[in-house]
Amino acid sequence: MFLRFSTTETTEPDRTLQLSAEQAARIREMTVITSSLMMSLTVDESDLSVHLVGRKINKREWAGNASAWHDTPAVARDLSHGLSFAEQVVSEAHSAIVILDSRGNIQRFNRLCEDYTGLKEHDVIGQSVFKLFMSRREAAASRRNNRVFFRSGNAYEVELWIPTCKGQRLFLFRNKFVHSGSGKNEIFLICSRHRHYRRAPRSGATAYSGKYRQYHRTAES
Structure with a gap:
């Protein structure tokens, strides 16, 4: 090392x-x-x-x-x-919280996220949220939006279909920007779940859910 x-x-x-x-x-x-x-x-x-x-x-x-x-x-x-x-994460611990860098890589994945997805923080840290939880079409749109939001620095809300241990759920995330702690000064995006729905998934969600299950097996192997 x-x-x-x-x-x-x-x-x-x-x-x-x-x-x-x-x-x-x-x-x-x-x-x-x-x-x-x-x-x-x-x-x-x-x-x-x-x-x-x-x-x-x-x-x-x-x-x-x-x-x-x-x-x-x-x-x-x-x-x-x-x-x-770190305390900014703890202060919102009643919500499912993901922290992303400007490239969409996961920096924090709190316990409620683990409970919803069945994945552990140490398994997903540093990985792309676009690849783990989105279809190609959703990932492409989210990447474009992400670049715009990081340039503007404005808080915003977004709805996303997320594969959970209990099937597809539509989550409303409230997102805001914070500066990093020690080390190189960077801007991170805190995504906190506001609420989720159980509406019927959109077309194409079945393939999206299958992609998640394949990753989940890999993470546990």
Whole structure:
């Protein structure tokens, strides 16, 4: 496992450090909720104690900020920003909530989402919501809308047919934008379920539901 980092939040990673097996295991224990840990890294042939503040962003990657152990204000700032981001999810925990990045990749998938779909957050994190829960036609339209909404930054509502453990359900989502916590400053979309209906599915929904079942088996295998 490698640690890639940059000296500022606005530039791409340009340095790489190889981690020991123990260090890699500690990072792999970090979940999608922002947390911190302290470890010693060898940088330019010198040992440096750092605080890592970050979270899991997909099945194979973790991201966040690294600060020298004596830089307490920076550590506190990064952790508080990251936890503030997480608390926005907790504050709406009575709803099914999905957080997406600008590409439509899942960043958070709360417990009610797990209950509705039968999927676990750690299985879907970093995956495309368009591929998991939409037909090709719906995905194409949603991608176009997503680009427009991210450019405008305005909150909006949308109705989507979602395959659940109890069949197709039409969900009304209320969506709003938030800034990320620690690490590179990004805009994320919080999609919270307002209500759902049991109206008859539209034509083509059967194939859409079948696609979901195929993925579900793959996720459990």
